[in-house]
Amino acid sequence: MPRGRRAARPPGQARALRGDRRLPRRHPGGARRRRSPPSGPGSRVARGDRAARAGANPSRGGGAVKLSVLIPVYNRRAALAQCLGALARQTLGRDEFEVIVCDDGSDDQPEALGAAFGSALDLRFVRQPHANRAAALNTGFHVARGDVVLFTDSDMVPTPALLEKHRDFHRRDPRPQAAMLGHMDWYPALPLTRFMRYIVSDSAWQFGYRALADGAPATWGYFYGGNSSVKREFLAANGRHDESFARAEDVELGYRLSQAGMELVYDASAVNYHNHFVTVRDFARRNQNVGRALVQFAARHPELTGHLPIFAGAVLARETERSGLSIDGLIAQAEAVERLELAPAQEAEIVRLYEMLLSFALGQGVREALQADFEGAPARVTVIVPTGRLDEPLATPLRDRLLALERGGYEFFLFQAGRDGIALDPTTSLGPEVLQACRAAAVRARGKYLCFAHRADLDDGRLARLEAAIAGEPEAGMVSERLAAGRDALAIPRPLFFECGGFAQASGDAAFGWRLGDRLRSLGYRPRELAATVPPGGSLAG
Structure with a gap:
């Protein structure tokens, strides 16, 4: 995912999660060669190395700073042995750091390396039943005794001064x-291969260091788990890894x-x-998994x-699929040219x-996660209601009827x-702020279907009709009901709302449906409009 800003400021973009769609610049002669790491200490970060060798407690400014190096591992004993060998050759003294191998239920007995x-x-070595990397790291954190926690991976090979540089920074x-990000590059x-050079280039699919300046702040999207360190107490106070990821x-x-x-920094x-x-196929599958995680992240x-x-x-995945392309087909194309010598234009x-x-x-990973959510949705419908009157209570009869829907599997987001x-x-015009808030609500939604309506148009009968119509006519893609003063209400399957790109066109009137209609028709759906029905009592507001 964007990747550190304070809560009071807009969150920075998750560079390594690739929110942007920039194409990398082409360099003369093809892919850029691997850059050699700086031969000396970072010009702005590593000042005062000589004085730093004595160490200091990061919270008190005196005494020894001890690092806890956490290494999650799952069935990578040979790689782990190389990593441990590099840690054994650090310039930092043995008593200045501890190494905790966080075994995620491996079958190859990584603890046997303890003798060597x-x-x-x-x-x-700490061991847990197989779960995931986040759970393994949390298991290791619980037994860590250092002042600073350094995260790395079993397939990493630290350079001799790596730990000393992290210790000196803190x-x-x-x-x-204060936290530190180090540099990662291929061994x-x-x-x-050409592909491996590409994913660490300006494309930033693997690492995005080319956008950073040595000694400068890095946003939260750069908190890479292979070479980052943070104060243990700060980590304990503000949350560890989320094991659901x-x-x-x-x-x-x-x-x-x-x-x-x-x-x-x-x-x-x-x-x-x-x-x-890294192969093309492995990394493409990895990106699908990242796409699934992005849905959870959002x-x-x-x-x-x-x-x-x-x-x-x-949107992009649906369009690419509609053009007749497949992930396996594109992988085959990329693999076919991987080792060929090509001209710059090629x-x-x-x-x-x-x-x-x-x-x-x-x-495609995003789509798969959305479809999985659709099939296992805990709520029937999420009703998303932009309003300018949160301080005014709903009329009691309407509130009671909506509560009955809620007990029956609906959820409501009024914002x-x-x-x-x-x-x-929003009843005057759906501007960009309102539509962006609708998109954010759709990301949070747990319903199988999304229903968008204005507060003045909330009615239990209308919501039930919209749900029944879209569930019974999936080929419509969307059903809507035109209402008073140019407003409407609609229902759409949640995954399809994302594949339409959400509400892309702001301003205009207060209706929702026309902002999705053209896109749905281009995808082959036939949106349907229901006849408006005034509820008993003649009041749309209940």
């Missing part, structure tokens, strides 16, 4: 919220920490090498809806192929949209 590295490292900046002995758990934690005030000289050969943090490619990803075509494939895979602190009247 126990004398060189303050090493412990000694120089003892503030609880020098790893044979690199199978992917993107590191940047989700980064976002929550940034909301608590974390200030993440980049040190380009603190290098950790990634020794993991539901947990709907304020980020405009910064995460949830709607754009669903290299540019390959970059476009990679971009199409990875964007498609990400969007007030505003601009510059002034509430907007």
